[in-house]
Amino acid sequence: MLRYIGQSVCLLLLAICLTGCKRSPSGSTSRTGVSPNGPSEKFLSLMNAGKNYLDQGDATNALAIYKEAEALVPNDPDVHLNLANGYLLSDAGAEVIRETDEVLRLEPNSAAAYFVKGSAYLRLLNPEESVKALENSRKIDPGVTATFFQLGMARMGLKQWDEAIAAFQEGIRLDPNRLHSTAHYLLAQSLLRAGRNEEAQRELQLHQSNIEGEGPAMGAGVFERSKHTRARIPFRLEQPESEGVRIKFLDATKEVLGDAAQKFSGPIGLIDANRTGWNSLFLVEEGVGLRMLWNSNGVFHPHGLTFPARSDADYSKILVGDLRNDRLDDIVVLGDKGSRLFRMGTNGLAMDVSSSSGLSTLGAINGMLIDLDFTGKLDLIAVTGNSNEVQVLRQSGHMAGIGLQTMSFTNITSASGVPTRFYGISTTSTRCTTCCSLTELRTRETLSG
Numbered sequence: 375m376l377r378y379i380g381q382s383v384c385l386l387l388l389a390i391c392l393t394g395c396k397r398s399p400s401g402s403t404s405r406t407g408v409s410p411n412g413p414s415e416k417f418l419s420l421m422n423a424g425k426n427y428l429d430q431g432d433a434t435n436a437l438a439i440y441k442e443a444e445a446l447v448p449n450d451p452d453v454h455l456n457l458a459n460g461y462l463l464s465d466a467g468a469e470v471i472r473e474t475d476e477v478l479r480l481e482p483n484s485a486a487a488y489f490v491k492g493s494a495y496l497r498l499l500n501p502e503e504s505v506k507a508l509e510n511s512r513k514i515d516p517g518v519t520a521t522f523f524q525l526g527m528a529r530m531g532l533k534q535w536d537e538a539i540a541a542f543q544e545g546i547r548l549d550p551n552r553l554h555s556t557a558h559y560l561l562a563q564s565l566l567r568a569g570r571n572e573e574a575q576r577e578l579q580l581h582q583s584n585i586e587g588e589g590p591a592m593g594a595g596v597f598e599r600s601k602h603t604r605a606r607i608p609f610r611l612e613q614p615e616s617e618g619v620r621i622k623f624l625d626a627t628k629e630v631l632g633d634a635a636q637k638f639s640g641p642i643g644l645i646d647a648n649r650t651g652w653n654s655l656f657l658v659e660e661g662v663g664l665r666m667l668w669n670s671n672g673v674f675h676p677h678g679l680t681f682p683a684r685s686d687a688d689y690s691k692i693l694v695g696d697l698r699n700d701r702l703d704d705i706v707v708l709g710d711k712g713s714r715l716f717r718m719g720t721n722g723l724a725m726d727v728s729s730s731s732g733l734s735t736l737g738a739i740n741g742m743l744i745d746l747d748f749t750g751k752l753d754l755i756a757v758t759g760n761s762n763e764v765q766v767l768r769q770s771g772h773m774a775g776i777g778l779q780t781m782s783f784t785n786i787t788s789a790s791g792v793p794t795r796f797y798g799i800s801t802t803s804t805r806c807t808t809c810c811s812l813t814e815l816r817t818r819e820t821l822s823g
Contacts, residue, residue, distance in 0.1 A: 417446045418608060424456055425605035433463035436605075451480040451487075452606035458490045459603050462497075462595075470494035485515035486602035493524055493598050501531030511602070519549040520600035523557055527597070530560065535568040555584035556596055631674055637661070643692030645703050648720040656692060656705055656716075656724075658683065664707060664714065668722050678723045687711040688739075690759075695743040697769060697781055699750035704781070708738040710759035715781065732783045736767070754783060766790040 420443040427436035437460040444453045458473035471494050477487035492507030505528045512521050522545030529538035542561035546554050562577035627635050643656040645666075655667040655674055668677035683689065689709040697704040705724065707714040715731040716724040728734040733754075741756035746768065754767040767783040 417443055421607045425607055428605040433460045436460045451477045455486055456605050462490055462494055467494040467498040483514055485511045489521055489602040496528055501528040504528040518600055519545045520597050523597035530564060535564050538564040555581050641689060641692045643694045643705055645694050647703060647718050647722045658689060666722055666724060681726055684711050690739045693743050695752050697752045708741055710737050713738055731781050764792055766792055
């Protein structure tokens with residue numbers, strides 16, 4: 375467990391170190407956020423116009439529009455799939471196969487291309503090739519009802535009655551709320567040819583009872599309409615207005631903090647003591663010490679006791695977290711001459727438990743709270759003020775009285791697996807001043823483990 379904690383700490387420190395490093399952008403996105411390789415306005419317009427014609431069943435105009443789009447972007451798979459669907463609507467099977475093959479060259483796992491190709495082979499009375507294409511579509515996207523119905527018809531063409539029965543039954547099972555009168559009829563025919571007369575009669579009865587609602591459509595394209603035959607249009611992320619939203623910042627310090635605002639200084643901790651969504655402030659007040667400023671409808675005012683602070687101390691960071699996992703926030707104040715720990719109540723009143731916590735002698739300039747051993751309580755990783763060395767402090771507690779549980783921190787750095795020479799990380803700059811390579815970090819961890 376200690377070795378694992380050491381590995382976790384090393385990775386966290388590496389993440390902190392790398393977060394501050396400035397990196398140059400790797401993409402070629404323009405200032406407006408639109409990639410220069412994105413679809414042009416004309417291409418978008420053509421694809422939308424073609425979709426309107428295809429949705430109306432006007433294959434002639436749809437094909438003319440999509441050919442213009444193909445001339446602009448010849449290697450777009452959606453253009454070729456739309457052309458294939460236009461040709462399918464025109465009953466031009468050979469052209470459908472040519473376009474779907476082009477889609478599959480550009481996008482080998484296109485379930486839609488295999489479906490449209492299989493549908494074209496059905497129209498060309500080639501059930502063997504139809505089954506091959508439709509099975510590929512089913513494997514890639516097994517949840518499309520129309521695929522099973524098309525497969526059933528192709529299996530009937532091969533006189534594979536058991537396979538046809540299974541396909542029709544699966545399609546009906548996938549979409550039981552639809553009437554499917556034609557599917558029940560074809561299932562009944564397959565059952566008759568398989569010698570399963572009693573089941574066939576039941577399916578014929580379902581067909582007869584549903585025929586008024588759905589109609590007896592038995593054309594070549596009865597099962598073609600699906601998500602695979604819908605026109606595709608390219609996605610384009612809507613860009614924000616070039617002018618943006620005009621905002622104005624006003625100095626509301628006096629209204630929010632009052633006349634004593636100039637006496638308050640950082641570091642500052644945000645705390646929502648009673649879980650209302652209104653964050654209060656825990657900070658330093660000059661000449662007074664540490665105190666709480668309670669948030670009341672966006673106005674802060676002193677609340678509760680003040681806690682004297684050493685005049686020669688430099689408090690650098692305030693950490694807020696639920697240390698004991700008891701839904702009550704706690705406050706850790708890190709200082710170069712010793713640190714402080716406060717327990718909070720829901721009424722916003724703090725209690726100083728520094729002396730019993732073991733943190734009063736910890737001189738630190740930075741740190742973080744983290745659940746190192748996944749127990750629900752928070753431990754502390756601190757960077758000392760004198761040498762910038764990293765220290766790992768595990769939190770534990772014991773019952774100090776009825777309903778009162780204390781917190782104490784034990785320094786486990788030497789046993790945690792954290793390298794003793796892992797120090798020198800900048801805690802104030804926005805850039806890394808000392809960055810260990812990942813190889814060096816792993817080597818040090820291994821030697822010290």
